[in-house]
Amino acid sequence: MKERVIIDVRERDEFDAAHVEGAINVPLSSFTSTAPNVLKQLREKDVSIMCYSGKRAENAYQLSQGFGYSQSADYKICPGGIKAWMEEGKPVVDTGKKSTMTLMRQTQLVMGTMVMVFSALSLMVDPNFGILAAGMGIGMMFAGATGNCAMANAVAIMPWNKA
Numbered sequence: 001m002k003e004r005v006i007i008d009v010r011e012r013d014e015f016d017a018a019h020v021e022g023a024i025n026v027p028l029s030s031f032t033s034t035a036p037n038v039l040k041q042l043r044e045k046d047v048s049i050m051c052y053s054g055k056r057a058e059n060a061y062q063l064s065q066g067f068g069y070s071q072s073a074d075y076k077i078c079p080g081g082i083k084a085w086m087e088e089g090k091p092v093v094d095t096g097k098k099s100t101m102t103l104m105r106q107t108q109l110v111m112g113t114m115v116m117v118f119s120a121l122s123l124m125v126d127p128n129f130g131i132l133a134a135g136m137g138i139g140m141m142f143a144g145a146t147g148n149c150a151m152a153n154a155v156a157i158m159p160w161n162k163a
Contacts, residue, residue, distance in 0.1 A: 003046065007024050026038055049076070110155060115133050
């Protein structure tokens with residue numbers, strides 16, 4: 001039986017709060033840039049992709065198929081994520097550190113606020129502010145298409161998100 005490795009695609013703050021011992025953190029927000037090298041090193045191991053409840057793991061699984069990852073080893077999604085893992089009483093590394101607001105929620109708040117402000121400014125001050133709102137929309141489309149979000153990366157380095 002091959003060794004099983006868990007790739008946890010939750011954001012770093014979520015992973016730091018509680019994770020399966022030995023799991024490798026490859027956040028979904030940077031999955032397309034990080035995962036190919038990680039997966040290449042795991043070719044001879046069975047891999048399970050985990051997130052909180054399963055949705056992000058499904059997204060990561062689809063992304064990994066899209067950039068050509070395939071192997072003879074077992075490669076699957078951990079059903080129900082770490083939530084189900086803990087409900088089943090399986091062990092986790094619990095740092096006791098509470099996750100504030102996830103990086104993805106912070107990113108969504110920042111992006112939504114910026115689009116709203118730029119849209120309002122384009123209506124009330126100068127129509128050219130609409131270009132900035134459109135730019136934010138293009139950025140969100142790019143993040144959705146590639147799985148790599150520049151805004152999420154910027155939010156991650158903010159002081160309140162440092163361990």
